[in-house]
Amino acid sequence: MTDTAAIQPVVSSTSSAGTTTTNSAATSSATVSSDFETFLKMMTVQVQNQDPMNPMDSTEYATQLATFSSVEQQVLTNDLLKEMGAMLGGNALQQFGSWVGMDALARTPAQFTGEPVVFRPEYAVGAETANLLVRNSSGDVVQRLSIPVGQEEAIWAGVDDQNNIYPDGSYRFEIESYKGEELLETNLAAVYNRVDEVRNEGSEVMVRLASGAELTTSQVDGLRSAGT
Known part of the structure; x- marks a missing residue:
């Protein structure tokens, strides 16, 4: 007969999940910020080197800025959702851990x-x-x-x-x-x-x-x- 007292139950918790997700979100945010700065530098060079006789339309600049801003917001939103998911997962583990x-x-x-x-x-x-x-x-x-x-x-x-x-x-x-x-x-x-x-x-x-x-x-x- 198996000695059930000798079997030790265990609750597995990934305590580093929240930290990892937060670090990942911070890294993604830093990457987006760096890419945005690079984008602005490229636009500045493009303006400086444009043909004075045939300048770029200002609406084109606005479109490019709006497009990049939209992508930036989407990336940051996805990171936030991942972080929230990790937090909810940790709460669920605490809730069901009492089942052990x-x-x-x-x-x-x-x-x-x-x-x-x-x-x-x-x-x-x-x-x-x-x-x-x-x-x-x-x-x-x-x-x-x-x-x-x-x-x-x-x-x-x-x-x-x-x-x-x-x-x-x-x-x-x-x-x-x-x-x-x-x-x-x-x-x-x-x-x-x-x-x-x-x-x-x-x-x-x-x-x-x-x-x-x-x-x-x-x-x-x-x-x-x-x-x-």
Whole structure:
């Protein structure tokens, strides 16, 4: 049996993200400023060397300045949005970091360690009977049991017909819904797994469970205190 106390949960945080983004924004701003100065110098040289008999139209200068200003503003706006995104990502990580150590309900396999597993079945509309299929990490069906339609929560004891305990490992629970002899559909049941890690990944906050499954926070259907 796995000693869960020896498994240390972790919250992964990219603390340098805000600094990196800020430095990147500052670098981009400096680059834009340098380019703008170069542009002005080029225009000055162009004015000094223009043909006095055929001077450039003033509207052309205005157009060039307006075009450069528009590009400059777009670059600075993009940098600002990136910086804001990094700040929001950090806030989200702080918000979901409290999930570490809790049990999350999601449609994923469960990590069996010899203790009964609580799961929540999902039945097809119109189902009259239902079966529970238990699959191991290889995808093989190790047990098939009848389950009453409408039962909201059930417990898998983790023992076979001879009352032998199944090996520790990852198991998933599927619900077959029948109407008469017709199989309507097969749904993956939701189970509780301990949250071991929460981290930022791009624009998403990812959750890693004790079973090894990784999912987004939006895929978590519920939370409870560990061992409840």
